[in-house]
Amino acid sequence: MRALRWHGRGDLRLEEVPEPPEPRPGEALVEVTYAGICGTDLHEHAHGPNLIREGPHPLTGVRPPVTLGHEFSGRVVALGSPVPGIEPGTRVAVDPCLRCGTCRWCRHGEYHICAKGGSVGLASPGAFAPLVTVPAYGLVPVPDGVSDQLAALAEPLAVGLHAVRRAGVQPGDNVLLLGAGPIGIAVLMALGLAGAAGIYVSEPAPDRAKRAAELGATEVFDPAVTDVRREVFLRTGRIGPDVVVEATGRPELVELAVSTVRRGGRAVLAGISGGAASLPLKQIVPFERTVLGTLGYNFDIPRVLDLVAAARFDPAPLLTGVYPLSRGLDAFHDLGSGSHLKILLDPKEH
Ligand SMILES: [Zn+2]
Numbered sequence: 162m163r164a165l166r167w168h169g170r171g172d173l174r175l176e177e178v179p180e181p182p183e184p185r186p187g188e189a190l191v192e193v194t195y196a197g198i199c200g201t202d203l204h205e206h207a208h209g210p211n212l213i214r215e216g217p218h219p220l221t222g223v224r225p226p227v228t229l230g231h232e233f234s235g236r237v238v239a240l241g242s243p244v245p246g247i248e249p250g251t252r253v254a255v256d257p258c259l260r261c262g263t264c265r266w267c268r269h270g271e272y273h274i275c276a277k278g279g280s281v282g283l284a285s286p287g288a289f290a291p292l293v294t295v296p297a298y299g300l301v302p303v304p305d306g307v308s309d310q311l312a313a314l315a316e317p318l319a320v321g322l323h324a325v326r327r328a329g330v331q332p333g334d335n336v337l338l339l340g341a342g343p344i345g346i347a348v349l350m351a352l353g354l355a356g357a358a359g360i361y362v363s364e365p366a367p368d369r370a371k372r373a374a375e376l377g378a379t380e381v382f383d384p385a386v387t388d389v390r391r392e393v394f395l396r397t398g399r400i401g402p403d404v405v406v407e408a409t410g411r412p413e414l415v416e417l418a419v420s421t422v423r424r425g426g427r428a429v430l431a432g433i434s435g436g437a438a439s440l441p442l443k444q445i446v447p448f449e450r451t452v453l454g455t456l457g458y459n460f461d462i463p464r465v466l467d468l469v470a471a472a473r474f475d476p477a478p479l480l481t482g483v484y485p486l487s488r489g490l491d492a493f494h495d496l497g498s499g500s501h502l503k504i505l506l507d508p509k510e511h
């Protein structure tokens with residue numbers, strides 16, 4: 162079968178690989194219907210390895226080259242052992258978070274911060290291929306009425322839902338969101354669900370700013386020409402936002418997030434990079450501000466699917482392109498050039 166594999170930085174290859182073997186107990190073989198390209202995938206391609214291990218992954222033993230793709234929907238082809246409620250043919254989304262199941266965090270249900278954790282499509286072969294093997298614990302049945310394409314968007318949206326949960330956003334809160342890239346947009350959509358009253362967005366790229374406004378932002382500021390901190394302060398009764406979500410991973414914005422959130426508020430860091438941020442203690446301790454990180458999701462994918470099935474949440478605006486897997490390299494290029502938000506790859510043969 163054809164798979165899009167990461168061999169190293171700047172070295173992504175569409176190549177022939179063997180089909181996966183019959184699943185072992187606890188595994189499932191899934192036929193991929195759609196698989197989204199994530200910012201993480203772009204980052205591994207442009208600047209990696211970042212999350213990909215050069216040596217064997219401690220949990221899976223997998224080492225590069227590795228097939229990318231961790232945001233996907235599919236149909237179960239075979240199960241290595243019975244799974245209640247799931248059988249061959251069941252439509253599924255997949256929680257791609259690999260976990261050991263025995264560490265302190267797994268035992269507390271915090272599998273997304275497992276001591277040995279990894280992800281399908283980074284630490285094991287992923288979904289940029291017609292077939293993928295996943296742990297059965299990651300299978301999430303897709304409710305009737307939720308399309309395969311929308312189901313493939315559940316994973317990135319779960320990141321937003323989880324971040325908003327971590328942030329403790331309450332109905333009526335004012336929130337400043339720094340960055341309207343894929344994570345920022347997922348957070349923005351989840352903020353609407355959480356009942357945020359004012360959703361202010363700082364985004365310099367015009368197309369992203371426009372999309373944020375269309376998706377429910379109260380007001381979008383261009384930080385290149387606006388003092389965002391001051392403008393949001395003025396619009397929140399000179400209090401400041403209850404929550405600031407940093408969704409770019411740019412270290413210099415962390416200080417802005419902390420100094421902008423109201424006294425007693427929460428600065429939530431959802432973006433990541435290798436850089437170091439400077440945090441003035443005078444901005445944190447005397448004002449009892451909280452700074453916290455948020456990573457991925459933790460039982461959030463089924464919640465997204467249920468919200469979509471209940472017509473409470475429409476992920477469709479996230480989707481800006483569907484490419485056949487054979488054009489996967491073009492899709493990476495086009496996504497990297499900025500005008501897209503989410504591209505799905507379709508690995509079925511055309
Ligand atoms: Zn991702």
Ligand SMILES: [Zn+2]
Pocket residue numbers: 260261262263264265266267268272275276277278
């Ligand atoms: Zn664990």
